[in-house]
Amino acid sequence: MTLLYSKEDRLLVAVDCIVLGFQDKEINVLIVKRKLNPLKGGRSLMGGFVRKNESLNEAVARVGAGYTGVENVYMEQVGAYGEVNRDPGGRVISVVYYALIDMHRFDEQLKDRHNTEWVNIKNVGALILDHRRFLDDALHHLRLQSATHPVGFNLLPERFTLPQLQSLYEAIYARDLDKRNFRKKILEMGVLEKLDEKDKSSSKRGAFYYRFNKEKYDYMVKNGVDVSFI
Amino acid sequence: MTLLYSKEDRLLVAVDCIVLGFQDKEINVLIVKRKLNPLKGGRSLMGGFVRKNESLNEAVARVGAGYTGVENVYMEQVGAYGEVNRDPGGRVISVVYYALIDMHRFDEQLKDRHNTEWVNIKNVGALILDHRRFLDDALHHLRLQSATHPVGFNLLPERFTLPQLQSLYEAIYARDLDKRNFRKKILEMGVLEKLDEKDKSSSKRGAFYYRFNKEKYDYMVKNGVDVSFI
DNA sequence: TTTTTAAGTGTGCGAAAAACACTTTTATAT
DNA sequence: ATATAAAAGTGTTTTTCGCACACTTAAAAA
Numbered sequence: 001m002t003l004l005y006s007k008e009d010r011l012l013v014a015v016d017c018i019v020l021g022f023q024d025k026e027i028n029v030l031i032v033k034r035k036l037n038p039l040k041g042g043r044s045l046m047g048g049f050v051r052k053n054e055s056l057n058e059a060v061a062r063v064g065a066g067y068t069g070v071e072n073v074y075m076e077q078v079g080a081y082g083e084v085n086r087d088p089g090g091r092v093i094s095v096v097y098y099a100l101i102d103m104h105r106f107d108e109q110l111k112d113r114h115n116t117e118w119v120n121i122k123n124v125g126a127l128i129l130d131h132r133r134f135l136d137d138a139l140h141h142l143r144l145q146s147a148t149h150p151v152g153f154n155l156l157p158e159r160f161t162l163p164q165l166q167s168l169y170e171a172i173y174a175r176d177l178d179k180r181n182f183r184k185k186i187l188e189m190g191v192l193e194k195l196d197e198k199d200k201s202s203s204k205r206g207a208f209y210y211r212f213n214k215e216k217y218d219y220m221v222k223n224g225v226d227v228s229f230i
Numbered sequence: 231m232t233l234l235y236s237k238e239d240r241l242l243v244a245v246d247c248i249v250l251g252f253q254d255k256e257i258n259v260l261i262v263k264r265k266l267n268p269l270k271g272g273r274s275l276m277g278g279f280v281r282k283n284e285s286l287n288e289a290v291a292r293v294g295a296g297y298t299g300v301e302n303v304y305m306e307q308v309g310a311y312g313e314v315n316r317d318p319g320g321r322v323i324s325v326v327y328y329a330l331i332d333m334h335r336f337d338e339q340l341k342d343r344h345n346t347e348w349v350n351i352k353n354v355g356a357l358i359l360d361h362r363r364f365l366d367d368a369l370h371h372l373r374l375q376s377a378t379h380p381v382g383f384n385l386l387p388e389r390f391t392l393p394q395l396q397s398l399y400e401a402i403y404a405r406d407l408d409k410r411n412f413r414k415k416i417l418e419m420g421v422l423e424k425l426d427e428k429d430k431s432s433s434k435r436g437a438f439y440y441r442f443n444k445e446k447y448d449y450m451v452k453n454g455v456d457v458s459f460i
Numbered sequence: 461t462t463t464t465t466a467a468g469t470g471t472g473c474g475a476a477a478a479a480c481a482c483t484t485t486t487a488t489a490t
Numbered sequence: 491a492t493a494t495a496a497a498a499g500t501g502t503t504t505t506t507c508g509c510a511c512a513c514t515t516a517a518a519a520a
Contacts, residue, residue, distance in 0.1 A: 004267055004319040008279040010240035013312075013323050037234055049238040052321055056312030080310040080325045082243075082286030089234040091282055093243050093323070095310045163467070180469070181509065203466040204518040393498070410500070411478065433497040434487040 012092040015060040016047040016131070018078075018138045019068055021103035022155040025167040026120045028103070029135065030067060033115040034128060038089045042128035045135065046116075047094070060097045067114055069107025073099045074154040076145060078138045086130050094130075098138040100154035146172050148228055150191070153212040161199045161207035162186070169230050182230065189227050191217045242322040243280040245290040246361070248308075248368045249298055251333035252385040255397040256350045258333070259365065260297065263345040264358060268319045272358035275365070276346075277324070290327045297344055299337025303329045304384040306375060308368045316360050324360075328368040330384035376402050378458055380421070383442040391429050391437035392416070399460050412460065419457055421447045 019030035034044040048063040050056060057075070065071050078096040086092070103118070111117065121139065126132060145151050152168050153160075166182050186192060191213050198206030220227050249260035264274040278293040280286060287305070295301050308326040316322070333348070341347065351369065356362060375381050382398050383390075396412050416422060421443050428436035450457050 005242055005279070005322070008242055009282040011243050011280065011282065012235055012238055013241050013243060049235065050241065050312065050323070052239040052241065053314060055314050056310060056323065059312075077309050079307055080286060082280065082289075082325070084283060084285050092235070093280070093286065093325075095312070095323075161467090178509070178511085179467090180511085183468080184470090185508095200518090203516090205465080205467050205516040207467060391498090408478070408480085409498090410480085413499080414501090415477090430487090433485090435485040435496080435498050437498060 012090055013050040013056075014047050014092050014094045015050055015056060015063055016045045016094050016096045016134055017060050017064040017067075017075075018045055018096065018098040018135060019064060020098055020100050020121075020138075020142070020155065021106065021118060022168055022171065023103050023118075025171060026122070027155075027168075027171045028118040029121050029124060030116050031119045031124065031127070032067065035115075036089075039128045043126070044128045045131045050095075056095055060095075060099075064097075064099045067110060067116060068099075068101060068105075069110050070101050070105045073101050074151065075099045076141060076151075078134065078141050081130060081134070083130075094134075096134045096138065098142065100142075100151060102155065102157050104157055143172060146229060150212065150214075150217055150227075150229055152229075159195060159197075159199075159209040159211055161209060163202070163207050164199075165210070177230070185230060189229075191220070191227065242320055243286075244277050244322050244324045245280055245286060245293055246275045246277040246324050246326045246364055247290050247294040247297075247305075248275055248326065248328040248365055249294060250328055250330050250351075250368075250372070250385065251336065251348060252398055252401065253333050253348075255401060256352070257385075257398075257401045258348040259351055259354060260346050261349045261354065261357070262297065265345075266319075269358045273356070274358045275361045280325075286325055290325075290329075294327075294329045297340060297346060298329075298331060298335075299340050300331050300335045303331055304381065305329045306371060306381075308364065308371050311360060311364070313360075324364075326364045326368065328372060330372075330381060332385065332387050334387055373402060376459060380442065380444075380447055380457075380459055382459075389425060389427075389429075389439040389441055391439060393432070393437050394429075395440070407460070415460060419459075421450070421457065 021028050030046065032044050032046055034040055034042045046063055046067045048059065050059040054062070060075060061073070064073055075097045078098060080093060080095045082093045084091060086094070124135065127135065146169070152172065155168060156164065162183055165186065166177055166179065169182070170177055192210045193213050195209040195211060197209050199209055200206040217227060251258050260276065261273050262276055264270055264272045276293055276297045278289065280289040284292070290305060291303070294303055305327045308328060310323060310325045312323045314321060316324070354365065357365065376399070382402065385398060386394065392413055395416065396407055396409065399412070400407055422440045423443050425439040425441060427439050429439055430436040447457060
């Protein structure tokens with residue numbers, strides 16, 4: 001069975017995991033100082049090779065969890081990159097994903113261990129190989145995805161306020177949004193639950209917490225109600 | 231240099247090429263009777279393995295041209311699929327693309343040689359492995375892409391009529407469009423050139439030929455004019 | 461009790477999308 | 491020559507949606 005394709009070339013397949021988080025009105029990406037040659041010490045995304053007995057999804061979840069300590073994370077595939085000489089270390093096909101995590105769940109201890117740091121996406125600068133392109137493509141994908149699907153909530157804690165949510169979308173789209181229009185539209189969709197408690201950390205008055213009702217959203221989608229996002 | 235990653239597993243990497251064409255108001259996909267085991271004789275998309283010294287793009291162009299005789303084809307990547315057991319013939323990562331071709335350029339002689347046939351996308355039915363999912367994902371991608379980019383023209387000859395173009399978009403979106411609204415919108419964009427000649431093949435009156443002016447479109451995009459499609 | 465600061469709230473206008481039906485052209489049939 | 495048939499071509503009205511816009515409220519701190 002495993003000999004059927006025996007004459008074909010076999011290649012290294014890597015996954016690269018772009019870990020994104022949101023804090024203080026900014027989107028941040030986890031950047032690592034690369035541990036191996038070539039380009040040891042260079043600023044890099046988190047990558048790893050796909051093993052014979054794991055799927056792409058399993059591989060990227062493994063790599064992501066290794067650097068963040070967070071499991072069961074929302075991920076999207078950006079695409080596969082396969083130029084012959086994209087990696088001077090060898091012929092490597094790279095499949096790129098981005099992961100959206102709640103930064104509060106990030107395991108800070110892993111930061112020193114792996115030499116990672118959170119960098120505001122506005123200030124990332126150059127990265128090794130074609131990683132800068134991976135990041136740009138991922139952010140482009142995220143913007144498209146955010147406009148039609150409720151993916152942003154994965155970057156927030158379970159309970160969040162409307163000002164927080166607005167600043168998240170402002171960070172994703174890199175432009176200011178009108179407060180009244182934003183609130184009107186997001187509340188009209190009917191997938192946010194207002195809670196009784198307030199977050200007082202950023203104002204005297206405090207802002208009510210909300211929660212995303214995924215069950216209701218899924219139900220609406222299943223029944224053909226079109227729920228387009230912001 | 232090539233020994234740097236020597237301990238890592240190497241995998242088979244395939245490209246699958248979904249060849250789409252348009253004729254008689256219908257979108258068709260090229261389906262092949264598979265030549266090799268396993269699943270020899272099954273209804274399949276066109277695939278091939280990526281060689282050590284070719285990029286993904288080169289591989290898929292090679293595979294596509296082998297079955298259609300058409301080169302320099304518009305292609306889009308759909309994604310990479312990497313479940314461990316997706317192919318009973320071995321551990322294969324598949325990177326899926328779709329190609330949009332003008333069916334008039336298709337080399338009919340290759341049809342018999344490779345046992346291919348054009349099938350209306352409405353009547354494709356079951357395919358081997360996860361190819362049915364590849365096709366569904368590709369069509370989804372094509373719909374999104376068509377709404378924002380002028381990709382449909384790749385499915386038409388250089389000269390086409392507005393009724394043809396409309397029926398193409400109707401096929402892509404699988405719904406009827408209003409003739410007046412369609413024509414108004416597409417002409418207002420200012421990227422179609424009306425020619426003097428008429429196509430008389432489908433009506434007594436005849437319909438004027440048009441041509442897509444890619445240079446003008448690119449110029450408009452470069453200068454920030456947003457040209458959204460239908 | 462005054463001040464400060466962010467949270468919260470409603471309306472009106474303009475542009476774009478969607479609905480809608482008749483006229484024109486011309487080959488073919490009578 | 492005239493009638494017919496069949497698809498191409500053409501504008502206007504209505505509706506919807508996005509976008510601009512400014513004041514009030516709550517509550518801690520001074």
